[in-house]
Amino acid sequence: xxxxxxxxxxxxGTFRHGIHPPDNKHFTASRPIERLPFSRELxxxxxxxxxxxxxxxxxxxxxxxRGEPIAKADGFVSVPLHAxxxxxxxxxxxxxxxxGPMVESVILEVYPGDPQDILYGxxxxxxxxxxxxxxxxxxxxxxxxLGGAAFPTHVKLAVPEGNPIHTVLINGCECEPFLTTDHRxxxxxxxxxxxxxxxLMRAMGAERGLIGVEDNKLDAVEAIRNVLEPxxxxxxxxxxxxxxxxxxxxxxxxxxxVEIPPGKxxxxxGLGVFNVATTAQIGQLLPMNRGxxxxxxxxxxxxxxxxxxxxxxxxxxxxxxxxxLGFEGGTRHLxxxxxxxxxxxxxxxxxITKGCGGLLVLNEHQLTTEEQMRxxxxxxxxxxxxxCPMLLNPCELGRLANKARYDVMAERYHLxxxxxxxxxxxxxxxxxxxxxxFRVAKSANRERAAAS
Amino acid sequence: MSGAVxxxxxxHLRGMHSVDxxxxxxxxxxxxxxxxxxxxxxxxxxxxxxxxxxxxVGTEHLFCRLQxxxxxxxDWSAVITGLLVGLILPPGFPIWMxxxxxxxxxxxxxxxxxxxxxxxxxxxxVGRAFAQAAFTVPITTWTPGMAHRRFLEFIPTTWTLPFLQxxxxxxxxxxxxxxxxxxTGATPLAMMKFEHLEADKLELFxxxxxxxxxxxxxxxxxxxxxxxAWRRFLDWRIPAGVLGSxxxxxxxxxxxxxxxxxxPVFTLVSGGLMLGAVFMATDMVxxxxxxxxxxxxxxxxxxxxxxxxxxxxxxEGVMYAILLGNAATPLxxxxxxxxxxxxxxxxxxxxxx
Numbered sequence: 001x002x003x004x005x006x007x008x009x010x011x012x013g014t015f016r017h018g019i020h021p022p023d024n025k026h027f028t029a030s031r032p033i034e035r036l037p038f039s040r041e042l043x044x045x046x047x048x049x050x051x052x053x054x055x056x057x058x059x060x061x062x063x064x065x066r067g068e069p070i071a072k073a074d075g076f077v078s079v080p081l082h083a084x085x086x087x088x089x090x091x092x093x094x095x096x097x098x099x100g101p102m103v104e105s106v107i108l109e110v111y112p113g114d115p116q117d118i119l120y121g122x123x124x125x126x127x128x129x130x131x132x133x134x135x136x137x138x139x140x141x142x143x144x145x146l147g148g149a150a151f152p153t154h155v156k157l158a159v160p161e162g163n164p165i166h167t168v169l170i171n172g173c174e175c176e177p178f179l180t181t182d183h184r185x186x187x188x189x190x191x192x193x194x195x196x197x198x199x200l201m202r203a204m205g206a207e208r209g210l211i212g213v214e215d216n217k218l219d220a221v222e223a224i225r226n227v228l229e230p231x232x233x234x235x236x237x238x239x240x241x242x243x244x245x246x247x248x249x250x251x252x253x254x255x256x257x258v259e260i261p262p263g264k265x266x267x268x269x270g271l272g273v274f275n276v277a278t279t280a281q282i283g284q285l286l287p288m289n290r291g292x293x294x295x296x297x298x299x300x301x302x303x304x305x306x307x308x309x310x311x312x313x314x315x316x317x318x319x320x321x322x323x324x325l326g327f328e329g330g331t332r333h334l335x336x337x338x339x340x341x342x343x344x345x346x347x348x349x350x351x352i353t354k355g356c357g358g359l360l361v362l363n364e365h366q367l368t369t370e371e372q373m374r375x376x377x378x379x380x381x382x383x384x385x386x387x388c389p390m391l392l393n394p395c396e397l398g399r400l401a402n403k404a405r406y407d408v409m410a411e412r413y414h415l416x417x418x419x420x421x422x423x424x425x426x427x428x429x430x431x432x433x434x435x436x437x438f439r440v441a442k443s444a445n446r447e448r449a450a451a452s
Numbered sequence: 453m454s455g456a457v458x459x460x461x462x463x464h465l466r467g468m469h470s471v472d473x474x475x476x477x478x479x480x481x482x483x484x485x486x487x488x489x490x491x492x493x494x495x496x497x498x499x500x501x502x503x504x505x506x507x508x509v510g511t512e513h514l515f516c517r518l519q520x521x522x523x524x525x526x527d528w529s530a531v532i533t534g535l536l537v538g539l540i541l542p543p544g545f546p547i548w549m550x551x552x553x554x555x556x557x558x559x560x561x562x563x564x565x566x567x568x569x570x571x572x573x574x575x576x577x578v579g580r581a582f583a584q585a586a587f588t589v590p591i592t593t594w595t596p597g598m599a600h601r602r603f604l605e606f607i608p609t610t611w612t613l614p615f616l617q618x619x620x621x622x623x624x625x626x627x628x629x630x631x632x633x634x635x636t637g638a639t640p641l642a643m644m645k646f647e648h649l650e651a652d653k654l655e656l657f658x659x660x661x662x663x664x665x666x667x668x669x670x671x672x673x674x675x676x677x678x679x680x681a682w683r684r685f686l687d688w689r690i691p692a693g694v695l696g697s698x699x700x701x702x703x704x705x706x707x708x709x710x711x712x713x714x715x716p717v718f719t720l721v722s723g724g725l726m727l728g729a730v731f732m733a734t735d736m737v738x739x740x741x742x743x744x745x746x747x748x749x750x751x752x753x754x755x756x757x758x759x760x761x762x763x764x765x766x767x768e769g770v771m772y773a774i775l776l777g778n779a780a781t782p783l784x785x786x787x788x789x790x791x792x793x794x795x796x797x798x799x800x801x802x803x804x805x
Binding site for chain 2: 015016019021022177249253259260261262264333335339340341342343344346360362373374376377378379380381382383385389390391392393395396412413414417420422425426427428429430431433435436439
């Protein structure tokens with residue numbers, strides 16, 4: 001059986017280039033999703049998503065029930081926000097955010113001893129809903145891409161006219177090292193996941209649903225297969241384990257051998273791509289007409305005493321999580337998200353937001369050794385060229401970035417096709433922070449475009 | 453607690469390779485070649501390799517000190533250049549000339565361009581090209597290998613006094629005294645070129661014939677190259693392109709006139725082609741990074757080598773072929789930009805905006 005699965009691994013779909021960082025998922029992969037007590041206070045940024053910030057519906061001092069909407073969407077590319085716990089609104093003020101700047105946030109003081117039942121929502125028949133109604137219902141849940149991009153999910157459902165969608169791809173790759181939230185979700189909530197897939201398929205008019213899972217999680221493939229019907233329109237397929245398999249363009253290539261053209265979205269080739277956590281939430285929330293109030297977060301790394309996968313109310317400050325789970329001194333890095341694309345945080349008051357699937361607590365030497373960090377000039381080795389999944393030339397881009405030739409980078413070397421996966425920086429033997437160069441270059445180009 | 457937290461940008465993980473690790477492993481791969489060279493040519497080769505390495509490292513250190521910056525010798529790249537300079541000179545090459553060649557290779561070939569990562573040409577070959585122009589006689593003076601007293605006495609030309617040419621009369625008398633059958637003072641390549649005599653290919657492969665200090669054993673060079681390619685410290689496509697194209701191009705000539713031209717196998721195992729293909733054409737700094745560029749670069753070097761060997765005034769062409777390849781690298785990089793994921797085969801029009 002194992003030999004057979006090894007053999008079939010050779011024929012699993014994949015994309016060109018990419019890297020194989022140590023996955024470090026053993027810390028938490030076998031730990032079922034657990035609940036933690038409520039934090040005394042929740043911090044709910046009004047902008048946890050790409051698009052316009054939500055507009056608060058509550059005043060200071062107002063009581064709210066768990067699941068109650070506390071902010072509404074401001075326009076189409078925006079989502080509402082729901083109270084993750086019953087309590088009282090303490091304040092609406094600026095608080096630190098994961099990205100750095102202070103953002104306007106609702107501070108919710110949780111009632112201690114409250115049973116915290118969700119009183120909101122009523123069962124609806126999703127079978128009877130039209131695609132338009134589903135899109136609206138998805139917006140009402142406040143769902144954003146839970147894989148990390150935090151792009152409002154309903155916007156993806158509203159495909160421009162003339163772009164028929166044939167397949168909905170569900171992204172269960174979780175290619176970021178350390179993170180295991182999607183893995184646990186697929187094992188424990190396979191039914192919600194498949195239900196969500198069917199809802200998404202109907203919303204987009206797709207004939208087929210395809211769930212892609214990296215082949216280091218074959219138990220998840222099995223778990224999903226067990227809840228499918230014979231001759232189901234939804235199917236599940238393993239793809240090769242390789243970073244960044246979870247990028248939508250890579251996944252489409254691996255599963256269907258389709259290349260999404262540069263600068264285009266999946267709908268241009270008849271696809272819709274959604275993360276498994278997002279899809280499972282749709283399967284869970286939509287039939288109950290509820291909003292997103294919690295998410296699974298992998299808290300892991302050598303700096304945490306009890307690593308695991310936890311169901312965490314949105315807005316829980318990192319400080320509370322770390323106090324609950326035991327925090328070792330000497331920690332140097334707190335990373336929100338995965339180690340490849342996540343960012344370090346400056347304040348322990350930063351809350352867990354909708355897009356945050358992981359909290360890594362790492363020590364200096366567990367990340368990189370001194371030798372690995374030593375900076376050298378670029379030696380033209382071409383390792384970055386061999387790693388870039390977008391088949392760009394990070395070597396030349398890096399050289400141009402050094403000379404601040406940002407315009408040439410964009411025009412001749414396709415800077416804007418870089419989605420900042422970090423593969424080039426990972427392999428660079430000269431320890432050049434290529435991805436950071438590219439981020440700087442892109443923002444410089446954006447500023448210049450805005451100025452002219 | 454929060455005071456100890458450090459802010460960094462992603463990715464927070466880093467692969468296992470670093471520049472000094474790559475360079476160190478290239479040195480490891482070169483060591484068997486050096487050892488064989490000493491076994492074959494004795495203490496003269498040892499002195500030559502040691503001196504050229506020390507001079508290269510010393511020159512780099514000195515220049516860093518003069519520029520008031522941290523020394524860069526600990527990245528091991530100067531050691532590679534030093535070893536290579538020693539290995540591509542004839543074993544009896546006067547030491548003072550080797551000092552000059554080694555100094556030129558690092559100073560002019562590398563540091564004048566800006567040091568590691570900025571040199572356009574392979575530094576060792578810059579040194580060798582300088583020696584070729586400046587010291588025409590000693591660089592074509594070959595010594596028989598496996599001489600009886602090679603571990604006891606130096607080749608007479610080795611300790612030529614600085615700024616003097618070696619005493620060739622004395623050298624010829626010394627060679628005659630060795631009484632080695634059939635030694636004509638010519639390398640297999642020269643014999644091929646001028647007398648159309650082809651040396652035994654197995655001997656060439658194992659490396660028991662006259663040659664530069666470290667170019668004789670194609671076998672050990674190939675072994676080092678395989679190790680580096682396996683550990684991914686070397687791009688296998690470059691030696692594959694060089695050797696493959698040299699094989700094909702020389703094969704075409706051989707088929708046309710087998711009496712005049714050498715067999716393709718002879719081309720591969722003779723002279724400096726193997727060392728050049730494995731250890732010098734693959735120098736990362738001076739070779740292209742794009743997939744198509746890498747193949748074109750290898751093919752260019754392999755074909756030019758054969759053309760120089762067969763039609764040029766020199767019997768050896770690897771050095772100039774690689775230098776030419778180095779010079780073409782920026783152009784090759786520029787012309788062979790990879791096709792972006794999902795882009796159509798034809799260049800995109802939107803670039804014009």
